[in-house]
Amino acid sequence: MEPGKPSRTALATAFLRALHRVVDDAPPVFDDSHAVHLLPAVQARFLERLARLPRSWTAIYRQRYNGLTGMRSHVVVRARYAEDALAGxxxxxxxxxxxxxxxxxTYALRTRGMADAMPVVEIDHPATQTWKRQLLAGRGLDEAAVRWAPVDFERTGIESALGQEPLHQFVSWLGTTYYLSRExxxxxLSSLARCSAPGSELVLDYWREPPLFDPAAVLLWGTRVATAFQREPMRSFFTPGAMEALVVRCGWHVREHCAPLxxxxxxxxxxxDGLSIPSFAYLLHLERGTTDPLA
Ligand SMILES: C[S@@+](CC[C@H](N)C(=O)[O-])C[C@H]1O[C@@H](n2cnc3c(N)ncnc32)[C@H](O)[C@@H]1O
Structure with a gap:
């Protein structure tokens, strides 16, 4: 990420969640009713206008081979997968x-005030978190329900953010592994394992580099170029076998390895509506084992 600047890809994924409610068929795969409130006014106005158009005029958004459709599918399905796993x-x-x-x-925003709302800790890069808190404050949205913990994963572990005593918790880690170094x-993963009690669960996504003859390779290359321009270059891809070996080494068991199909x-x-998962996007549902992380 550009030093001192918030993540622009975080804004892009929020836009895709909001767009999903406007252009795709009902019911939404993931109903993020609050994402639109965090977007810049110009994007929110664009979505408002799009929503007023006759449905046939927005058909291009629902074409299967439109790259935006592939990325939107991935973003909403990974969010749904994580919140389904959270419920379990x-x-x-x-x-x-x-x-x-x-x-x-927006999980904390969507559940605030509910009697059974889950306590939420949000961990993010310091620059992104400061920006989000300013956005929430500027829009009069209550941020009190969240415990905030700024962490740069490239510099420090997360024990200091979560406390030393392992708790039984659920963790999601979406849209991020590809922007980080393998180290x-x-x-x-190891640091998270150390502050998670056995039985704690983690959902994450990772990307596998597709072979060049796979149409998804074009989408991946386009996304790589776009994120590099946004100063968030992609750095790590995994085969399913390599990712499984890594998570196990770091103290996690695989509950489910969810391939694109x-x-x-x-x-x-x-x-x-043409939604379809790109062949490079994998999801993992993990459980904290009882062994100590080695990595
Ligand atoms: C594509 S966004 C994903 C946001 C959200 N999880 C989602 O699915 O919409 C990538 C996120 O990774 C975070 N990130 C990237 N590099 C990071 C780092 N070194 N330390 C902490 N967070 C980082 C960014 O701040 C941003 O919030």
Missing amino acids: ARQRGAMRYVVLAAGLD AIAAT IQDERYLTGRR
């Missing part, structure tokens, strides 16, 4: 929700 983890005893690299995540990913089948079957 609560039943299994998780006591708080830690949102790693939260960006403009920072391993250090964060499984995501398509579970969340997008029967939809007519």
Whole structure:
């Protein structure tokens, strides 16, 4: 990330979640009713106008081979997957929700004031977190329900943010591994394992470099160029085997390894809006094991 500057890709993913509610078929895969409130006025106005157009005029957004459709599918399905897993983890005893690299995540906003709202800790790069807090304050949105913890994963572990005593918790870590060095990913996974009680759960996504003959390679290259221009270059890709080996080395067990086709089948079957998961986007649902992390 550009030194001292908030993440621009965090804004991009919030925009995609808001766009999903406007252009795709109902019901939404992931209903982020609050993302639009965090967008710049010009983007919010654009979405408002788009919503007023006859549906046939926005058909281009729903074309399967439109890159925006692929990225939007990935962003909304990974958010849905994490919050579905969170619901299960609560039943299994998780006591708080830690949102790693939260960006403009709105879980705390969507659940504030609810009797059964889960305590939320948001961890993010200091510059992004300061920007988000300013956005919330500027829009009169209550930020009191969140415990804020600024951390740069490339520099420090997260024990100081979460406390030394391991808690039974649920953690999501979305849209981030590809922007980090392999060392920072391993250090964060290990550090997270140390402050998570056995049974704690973690959902993360990672990207695999597709072969050149795969149409998704074009989308990935376009995204790499776009994020590099935004000063958030992509740095780490994994094969499923390499990622599994890494998480196990860092103290986690695999509950589910969710390949793109499984995501398509579970969340997008029967939809007519062209949403489809790019073949490089994998999801992992992990559980804290009882062994000590080695990495
Ligand atoms: C694409 S956004 C994802 C935001 C959110 N999780 C989502 O899915 O919409 C990437 C996030 O990674 C965070 N990030 C990138 N590099 C980081 C670092 N070195 N330390 C902490 N956070 C970092 C950014 O601040 C940003 O919030």
